[in-house]
Amino acid sequence: MKSTRRRSRKEFLQATSSDGLEELRLAFHARLQSDRVHFTTLSAALARAEESPGWIFQDLQFRAHKIRGGAAIFEIAKIEAAAFALEQAAISASLSNANNTDVGVWTALEGLVRLMGELDAGVDPAQLAGAGRASAMGAAKRLER
Amino acid sequence: MQASNHAGTTKRTDSTTDDAASLRLRDAQGRCRILVVDDDALVRARLAALLRASQFEVDSAESGEDALRIMATARYQVLLTDWQMPDMDGLSLCRNVRANTGGGYVYVLMLTVRDRKEDLLAGLAAGADDYVVKGAPIEEILARLEVARRITRFEHGPRAGKREDGPESLIDPLTGAHNVRYLMEYLPRELERSRRYGHPLAVLSCDVDGFKQTNERYGTEVGNELLRALVACAQNCIRKDIDWLARVSGDEFMIVLPETKVHGARRVAQRLREALAAFPVETHAGPVSFTVSMGMTAVEPKYEKDGASKLEDVLRAADRGLHASKRRGGDYATAAAVSSALAIAMHARKGGKYEIH
Numbered sequence: 001m002k003s004t005r006r007r008s009r010k011e012f013l014q015a016t017s018s019d020g021l022e023e024l025r026l027a028f029h030a031r032l033q034s035d036r037v038h039f040t041t042l043s044a045a046l047a048r049a050e051e052s053p054g055w056i057f058q059d060l061q062f063r064a065h066k067i068r069g070g071a072a073i074f075e076i077a078k079i080e081a082a083a084f085a086l087e088q089a090a091i092s093a094s095l096s097n098a099n100n101t102d103v104g105v106w107t108a109l110e111g112l113v114r115l116m117g118e119l120d121a122g123v124d125p126a127q128l129a130g131a132g133r134a135s136a137m138g139a140a141k142r143l144e145r
Numbered sequence: 146m147q148a149s150n151h152a153g154t155t156k157r158t159d160s161t162t163d164d165a166a167s168l169r170l171r172d173a174q175g176r177c178r179i180l181v182v183d184d185d186a187l188v189r190a191r192l193a194a195l196l197r198a199s200q201f202e203v204d205s206a207e208s209g210e211d212a213l214r215i216m217a218t219a220r221y222q223v224l225l226t227d228w229q230m231p232d233m234d235g236l237s238l239c240r241n242v243r244a245n246t247g248g249g250y251v252y253v254l255m256l257t258v259r260d261r262k263e264d265l266l267a268g269l270a271a272g273a274d275d276y277v278v279k280g281a282p283i284e285e286i287l288a289r290l291e292v293a294r295r296i297t298r299f300e301h302g303p304r305a306g307k308r309e310d311g312p313e314s315l316i317d318p319l320t321g322a323h324n325v326r327y328l329m330e331y332l333p334r335e336l337e338r339s340r341r342y343g344h345p346l347a348v349l350s351c352d353v354d355g356f357k358q359t360n361e362r363y364g365t366e367v368g369n370e371l372l373r374a375l376v377a378c379a380q381n382c383i384r385k386d387i388d389w390l391a392r393v394s395g396d397e398f399m400i401v402l403p404e405t406k407v408h409g410a411r412r413v414a415q416r417l418r419e420a421l422a423a424f425p426v427e428t429h430a431g432p433v434s435f436t437v438s439m440g441m442t443a444v445e446p447k448y449e450k451d452g453a454s455k456l457e458d459v460l461r462a463a464d465r466g467l468h469a470s471k472r473r474g475g476d477y478a479t480a481a482a483v484s485s486a487l488a489i490a491m492h493a494r495k496g497g498k499y500e501i502h
Contacts, residue, residue, distance in 0.1 A: 020190075020194055021191065021194050021195070024187060024190050024191050024194065025191075027187055028187050028191075031187065065229065065258065066185060068258050068279075069183075069185060069188060069227070069257075069258045069279050070185055070187060070188055072258060072278075072279035072280035073188045073191055073192065073279060074187075074191060075282075075283070077280070080279075080280055084258075
């Protein structure tokens with residue numbers, strides 16, 4: 001019978017390193033970069049939104065929730081916390097029928113995208129979306145940086 | 146049995162071969178089988194890798210509905226499920242698992258980012274045994290799963306198999322019919338009773354025609370749905386609390402009919418064929434029709450001049466009848482005599498109406 005005793009963290013990570021955990025971690029990081037590009041596209045759409053950007057808030061909420069769950073399992077606490085902030089901000093904006101200048105959403109979005117960028121400094125900033133409505137331009141520009 | 150590939154998607158092999166005996170063997174070896182349910186493929190894959198490294202046996206599902214389909218074909222001691230998923234969320238999954246009492250207890254651990262007290266209470270109220278917020282250290286998740294392993298070992302382990310009143314040891318988890326263990330324990334008793342009181346006893350062997358091709362064409366899930374439909378149909382064709390049926394292997398069943406002669410077994414076979422022909426089975430892949438081949442035999446003590454029939458003789462005779470039906474192309478029932486004396490008597494009584502093999 002194989003032993004099922006609890007292992008120390010070091011032993012455990014050594015044992016699991018050959019099970020593809022590193023490969024999965026890289027795949028998760030790659031997906032975060034893909035999400036980052038999507039967030040930038042959404043930010044541009046949000047900046048241009050003429051009327052209620054409800055669908056954008058819902059999309060932000062959905063994606064932030066997914067990132068939050070994944071980051072928790074992959075033990076990236078900062079991303080998890082930033083995704084949680086965006087999820088809550090998007091819920092709040094959606095419930096209050098906020099317009100596209102909602103400060104809470106833009107702040108949380110900016111924070112999450114910045115952290116995701118830090119994970120992968122090699123991403124071309126030119127991929128990030130640009131101009132939108134004048135009122136949202138400032139926030140959108142912050143995302144471009 | 147399920148297998149998960151690296152991306153965490155489910156791949157199905159032959160689920161119907163997963164019997165209680167092999168599960169108990171794995172239990173005895175310290176293995177605990179977990180179904181991980183999460184709509185995020187990377188999360189599923191990471192959890193699966195971590196759990197395998199901790200000596201758990203892991204399969205995965207991408208939604209509540211997917212999980213229920215998998216759990217209908219295989220047994221798991223532990224269900225580790227996310228809350229928010231498309232189609233069916235973790236709460237509904239929990240409630241469904243609890244509503245289904247067959248196949249032994251499943252320990253449910255919810256693993257979700259929802260961290261409010263109300264969420265925890267809702268999860269436990271839905272039937273979860275434990276609740277962990279995503280973001281908890283992996284060590285904590287594993288420690289809680291060790292608790293699950295410890296608890297479920299009592300429910301599914303070798304001791305459970307030795308309990309005489311343990312229903313899971315005598316019930317086929319896929320169909321809810323009795324299993325081969327029940328057949329081998331209770332058919333000899335029926336034979337003994339038949340001999341002692343001089344009453345007849347009929348046995349009907351039943352096999353789905355083209356089951357392998359059906360599985361290949363529609364998938365094993367549909368095959369399993371047909372097996373369940375067959376059991377439901379057969380149970381409607383036999384006497385409640387007197388007759389019984391057991392699943393012997395993949396698609397083969399034995400129907401035991403106490404106090405019944407071979408022509409009574411023939412009537413049951415005819416009813417079953419007609420009932421199956423009446424309506425196609427509604428499966429998740431759409432309506433599917435199927436037929437069965439049957440072999441029947443009977444023990445009639447008054448004709449047993451050359452010694453009492455043994456269990457093997459009865460099973461062999463029913464099997465001969467079944468194979469004769471298969472040779473005729475299926476959707477047929479053939480009687481086969483256990484003893485030569487009974488064969489002669491059956492011919493004499495019915496003027497050769499029954500085919501005797």
